[in-house]
Amino acid sequence: MKKYLLTALSALSLIPGIPYLLQAWSSSRLDAWDWLFYLAAIPALIWAFRKNPMQKPDLRALVITILALLLAFGGRFHQVNSLTVAGGTLCVWSVTCLLGGWTFASRLLPGFILMLLGTPSSTYRIAQMLTVSTGIALCIKILLASGCFGWIFANKRLDWKIKGSELLFISALLASAIVLFHARELYFSGNSFVPAFQTQVGNFYGRNIEPDSNTRRFFATSEVKLFRYIVNGREVSVLAVRCGNDIHEIHPASHCLRTSRWVVSSEDIYPVYPDFAVTEIDAAKGNRRALFWVWYSSDEFSTPGFLGFRRRFRNNGKYHTFQISIPVVENDVDSARNILKNFIAELARENIK
Numbered sequence: 001m002k003k004y005l006l007t008a009l010s011a012l013s014l015i016p017g018i019p020y021l022l023q024a025w026s027s028s029r030l031d032a033w034d035w036l037f038y039l040a041a042i043p044a045l046i047w048a049f050r051k052n053p054m055q056k057p058d059l060r061a062l063v064i065t066i067l068a069l070l071l072a073f074g075g076r077f078h079q080v081n082s083l084t085v086a087g088g089t090l091c092v093w094s095v096t097c098l099l100g101g102w103t104f105a106s107r108l109l110p111g112f113i114l115m116l117l118g119t120p121s122s123t124y125r126i127a128q129m130l131t132v133s134t135g136i137a138l139c140i141k142i143l144l145a146s147g148c149f150g151w152i153f154a155n156k157r158l159d160w161k162i163k164g165s166e167l168l169f170i171s172a173l174l175a176s177a178i179v180l181f182h183a184r185e186l187y188f189s190g191n192s193f194v195p196a197f198q199t200q201v202g203n204f205y206g207r208n209i210e211p212d213s214n215t216r217r218f219f220a221t222s223e224v225k226l227f228r229y230i231v232n233g234r235e236v237s238v239l240a241v242r243c244g245n246d247i248h249e250i251h252p253a254s255h256c257l258r259t260s261r262w263v264v265s266s267e268d269i270y271p272v273y274p275d276f277a278v279t280e281i282d283a284a285k286g287n288r289r290a291l292f293w294v295w296y297s298s299d300e301f302s303t304p305g306f307l308g309f310r311r312r313f314r315n316n317g318k319y320h321t322f323q324i325s326i327p328v329v330e331n332d333v334d335s336a337r338n339i340l341k342n343f344i345a346e347l348a349r350e351n352i353k
Contacts, residue, residue, distance in 0.1 A: 003054050003099045010095035013072040017085035024120035029259055030134055037118030040145060045111035048152050052107050054100030060164075061097035061105070068094050082121045089115045102164050107155045109162075110148035117141050124255050134258055190276040190302040193295065194320050195347040197227050197238060202346030204229040204236065222250075229343070236326050236343055243319040252306040253294040253323055257283050269304050270337075272344055277304040282333065289328040291336040293344075296321045 024031040071087025093112040097105030116122070127137035154160040199206055206229035215224060221244030229236040243250055254264050262283040270280035270293070281292040295302055296309035297320045303309050313319060324343065326336045 007095055007099055010092045013069065013091035014088040016072055017088050020081040020120060021085060028120065030123045031120045034118040034120065037114050037145060041111045041114035044114055044148060044152055045108060048107045048111055048155065052104060054104050056101050057099055058097050058101050061094045064094040065091060065098055082119050085119050086116055103161060106161050110151040114145055114148050117145055128252065192297050192299055193276055193302045194297045197240060201229065204231045204343055204346060231339065234326060234339055236324060239323040241321045243321060250321055253279065253292060254281055257281065261285060272341060276302055279304045290325050291328055291333060291340065292323060292325040293340050294323045
């Protein structure tokens, strides 16, 4: 009975993530229905729990428990709310393994995976990691959820169980594949590029646009500027943000575009120069198509991807994020790309003066 009581008490590790869960479900279009995965986890855990008694403790799970607690209660250090939620879920599962043994915990694992599928931003993260649309990412989550119930059925009816070594190998393989797939975004570090946007940049003539109240509210602790430039009848738009201390005000550009109902057809790292690269996003909304270039800079480095920026972000640092865009005319992406490249070259030339 003491084991079951201690396992129940481990659910306290879920508390730090509850405010973020409620906020995400109520305010995020991508996360609005993720509570269904938590709802599905209830019968899944009850079904797996029946006739599945706790066995000898497995002290090896103590390592996972400590790491999970650091994630769940270390939010002010890592500043990633989704990790706080996932850490709480992982903590409860690791305690079941610590107190009840691997066999007991492995039969409950599908139910906890369902809870992880309900983690805020998981739909976007899957889309980002696999470079697919959020619609496909949601379908993948539903397939994984169905697989969890199939896993429970196999545990119950076929007496099948996964070994700890097999789970560790699969987890390490998936993590390695994700890191390798996003290595350029994570580890590319170019020269610092923090341009000053003037009313004239070479042949580009522009003006400052006053941000509306929604934009100012979104970047509450950051300094945001908007510009419009014209060259040969083509318009280049600029969003320049000097980041404050709230990392949650800064989101991956493709995430913001998708939540604004843009359809992203491609997203990749584009090397403008050997020591400077951007994330290039090709997106459409209705009959409009545009090319977006995004990068992040400090006084020491520039990086094209949000993951690389997120890895380097520290409170009280001086960071900037820039997004420039141009409409794609008659599906001529090369022409739009050349104009953005010329714009970057003129900005760099102005900075050197």
